[in-house]
Amino acid sequence: MVGPKRHFLPLLLLSLSILSIFFSYYHSSLPHSPPSPNPKFTLLPQNSDSNPNFTFIIKVLTFNRLDSVARCLRSLAAANYLTDEVHLHVYVDHFALGDAPSSSNIDQKLQESHRILEFVDEFEWKFGSKLVHYRTANVGLQAQWLEAWWPNSDNEFTFVVEDDLEVSPLYYKFLTSLIVNYYYNASNYRPYIYGASLQRPRFVPGKHGNKLQMNDTTRLFLYQLVGTWGQLLFPKPWKEFRVWYDNHKAKGIKPFLDGMVTTGWYKKMGEKIWTPWFIKFIHTRGYFNIYTNFLQERALSVSHRDAGVNYGKTAGPDSHILYESSLDSDFWDMQPLSDLKWYDFCFREIFPDTVVESFDELGSVLNSVQKHDTVIIVSLFGVSELAIRNLFCHFERLNIWHYVLVGPESDFVFDLARRGYPVIGTNQFLKSVGAYKLMSLQDSHAEMIKAYVLRKCLESRYNAWVVDGNMLPVSSDLFVESDPSYDFYIGKSSELFFASRSFAQKVDGDDFISKFATMGNSLLVKRQSISFGFIMTKLLEQKGVKVKSLNETSFVLKIDYSNVNQSLGDGKQMVFWSSDTASDLVQKRLQELGIWIVNDDLSCKAVVCHQS
Structure with a gap:
């Protein structure tokens, strides 16, 4: 068929040499400097004629x-x-x-x-x-x-x-x-x-x-x-x-x-x-x-x-x-x-392609997602895609939206950003802050990202939870401050970490990051754990700050190879598994507990609406 002749709105031409450039745009309603996205999509071949x-x-x-x-x-x-x-x-x-x-x-x-x-x-x-x-x-x-x-x-x-x-x-x-x-x-x-x-x-x-x-x-x-x-x-x-x-x-x-x-x-x-x-x-x-x-x-x-x-x-x-x-x-x-x-289907406004690539961009995203002056920092490193999708289904069910995601740059992570989940573009972000000069091993990059986000949360006077994606909240009460007498909590096995905004005045910007990196490097030399919670605990102890150790057995159900016929029981607010637990076992256990809510298309089995 012969295509129609067009007489209006000349087409924006782009040469093939710029097909790999990322396009920067973000919704105008967000405050302050908007973050630049990295949608990772492929352009259509453009017609050489100005009238397509x-x-x-x-x-x-x-x-x-x-x-x-x-x-x-x-x-x-x-x-x-x-x-x-x-x-x-x-x-x-x-x-x-x-x-x-x-x-x-x-x-x-x-x-x-x-x-x-x-x-x-x-x-x-x-x-x-x-x-x-x-x-x-x-x-x-x-x-x-x-x-x-x-x-x-x-x-x-x-x-x-x-x-x-x-x-x-x-x-x-x-x-x-x-x-x-x-x-x-x-x-x-x-x-x-x-x-x-x-x-x-x-x-x-x-x-x-x-x-x-x-x-x-x-x-x-x-x-x-x-x-x-x-x-x-x-x-x-x-x-x-x-x-x-x-x-x-x-x-x-x-x-x-x-x-x-x-x-x-x-x-x-x-x-x-x-x-x-x-x-x-x-x-x-x-x-x-x-x-x-x-x-x-x-x-x-x-x-x-x-x-x-x-x-x-x-x-x-x-x-x-x-x-x-x-x-x-x-x-x-x-x-x-x-x-x-x-x-979306609930007529809830979303902000697709939110990919933070610099420290300056981070503030506007934290302002837009925070709820009750609290932000959850979720690490996706080392977590299977299936478990991550199931996690977001639970976030939606529990009406939890006040989070930012830290994960390796991949098609999957950028697809999460496209769907409206706020993502920090790890490599570009670390380059923008010069973090590669601070930490000696690539394995520490995830911890450095968390440190920068935590610093920004505290500077913005927000409470911050830092969690790994190998956990599943089953109650929205999980991310609620429970003991105001402590500025910090740490979970011994779950890596659940909490920092109170009341500590903000003690965060000294770049010096905080430098000391975090120094502590992490020293632990690497000693071949000790470099998990974020462990590094933060050692750093805070060095500063003379007391960290409360959480009694996880009262509110966390741990999945491992030995446990069978588990049940959530009263008071359980989170399910957790170690990073070396096989993903098929995790899925099997979550199905047995009735909290695997992902279908065969790897999407949520339900749309759960919460009125704004």
Whole structure:
């Protein structure tokens, strides 16, 4: 197919020589100096022409509603397509045959289908090719969606509309502007954005989630939820979903996601609907959809909610069509992606690609995550990916968000940052502070990072917990200061370490780091432990500071090779295992305890919403 000609918004060109550069952006709402991310994504090949060539196909899904599909097609034909070539594909589902030959209304059903076919055949589409696909059997709404499109290339886009939709004359110009700005503009492109919905945002699928509210100045934002009332789909994520769907459907895996309203829909309607499948996929991958927000309940795509699969009887239009006469002055303003807000299924704002690469950037991240003047520093070194994912599922369940992550630079760690977990970019951070000159062995780098973060926490007057990822909180009460008479606590076996902000005035900046490094180096020479807690304890004892040793047996359950038939029991707030415990044993024990809450896709089994 020949790509359309574009007459607006020139494409930002990037040469192949800069494909490896990391892109720096961060959400503008964070205070102070924003951190620079390191998303580690691959750019799309950029077109040498300033006007990108791409194919745009409209997919209309219809069944037995002649008046609906007529209204839908007329609104599509009335849109402004500039001078572009746009293709129309209409998929007409067949009525269910069953015992149709003996049915008294078979002739009526045939007449309804044939009238739709006659209308579609005669409908004039002057903007490109028209294709009509009339099915020989009833396949239902799920197959209508899933079988409507397999992209021919990474430059083919589809806009899917069900037959009870009506679109604004402005919809196409808006979507092509969005494609140019957020798909072909490399500074705005992210492979984890799967498309754009033109429907008015109204629904939060996570149970007990936040109310969906936007301020009057927001025109575009990102939200995980797919929109079925006028959804633009990007080619790569759709292909990825189709393969994922095939794998799960063939193996009998259901799209259950606890805590989501859509799971109840699926249990009631089964394979009549497709959205629970896509929602489960999006949750697994951590992908996002672009949404519009216009005032006075206006939208570029409106559902009339006619009687059908989703509605027992007609409910009427959900919004008001947006016309040229009611445009706002900033309607065509496509903001940089870094200025847009991102929301998960609970409509909780997240901040993707937060990767701290310098000491100066650290302060703004600590300010943004701290809760009750407390920050948890979580070390991921030496912890399996499965255990880390399970840890974050528990953090979400317990409504624990006030943490920063310290871990080795890897695709996995950067994927955590992409999903909104604040990460410290270890190598770049250590280079920025000159830490490589202080510690003699590479094994000590993790401890140095923790020391720098602890120093910043105390300078910012925050309490700090330092924990390793080989632990699992089972109670949110774990990270609560329990004995104000001590500035520091240390766990003998769990490496749980606490520093009170009351010690802040005794932290002397670079001298604190230098003394920490000196102590660590001396322990290395003596071939002693260089764990963070041990180094800090020795350093504090040298300063004459008393450290309280925690009685972990009262609140920690330790997993090891000898323990079987364990139970959490009363008062247990944490499960812990040593770093040399095999990951398969850890998973087995956590499953026995009922606290392994990761599914086969390595994502949380549930979405847990906590209202802000």
